Amino acid sequence: xxxxxxxxxxTFITLVVVCGLAVVVLYGARRVGIGRQSxxxxxxxxxxxxxxxxxxxxxxxxxxxxxxxxxxxxTKLGEVPASTLPVDxxxxxxxxxxxxxxxxxxxxxxDAR
Numbered sequence: 001x002x003x004x005x006x007x008x009x010x011t012f013i014t015l016v017v018v019c020g021l022a023v024v025v026l027y028g029a030r031r032v033g034i035g036r037q038s039x040x041x042x043x044x045x046x047x048x049x050x051x052x053x054x055x056x057x058x059x060x061x062x063x064x065x066x067x068x069x070x071x072x073x074x075t076k077l078g079e080v081p082a083s084t085l086p087v088d089x090x091x092x093x094x095x096x097x098x099x100x101x102x103x104x105x106x107x108x109x110x111d112a113r
Contacts (some may be wrong), residue, residue: 024090030032034076041058042058042059043056043057043059044057047065053069053070054068055067055068062081062083063081063082064081064082065078066078066080080104
């Protein structure tokens with residue numbers, strides 16, 4: 001086997017090992033609960049304005065903070081009582097197959113014309 005083929009094989013094996021390690025670390029982090037919300041702070045809603053700006057509603061106890069996020073950081077825009085917000089309804093997360101089906105339906109031309 002030539003030196004070029006050896007380097008290619010070594011690179012491929014290293015890539016497989018790194019990807020496998022990443023999967024194991026992410027699985028372990030999910031099992032431990034890293035990245036999940038906890039405590040009295042909860043994200044109630046968000047509105048992306050463009051690629052780098054958004055408005056968030058953050059519930060802390062009985063108050064809801066309106067926070068703006070941009071390149072410059074986070075800014076408190078206001079505060080509203082939690083009682084003025086609509087009742088929380090946690091939507092069921094969409095599966096990938098449902099999202100893919102929606103995208104396909106939008107791209108298919110209507111045959112009824």
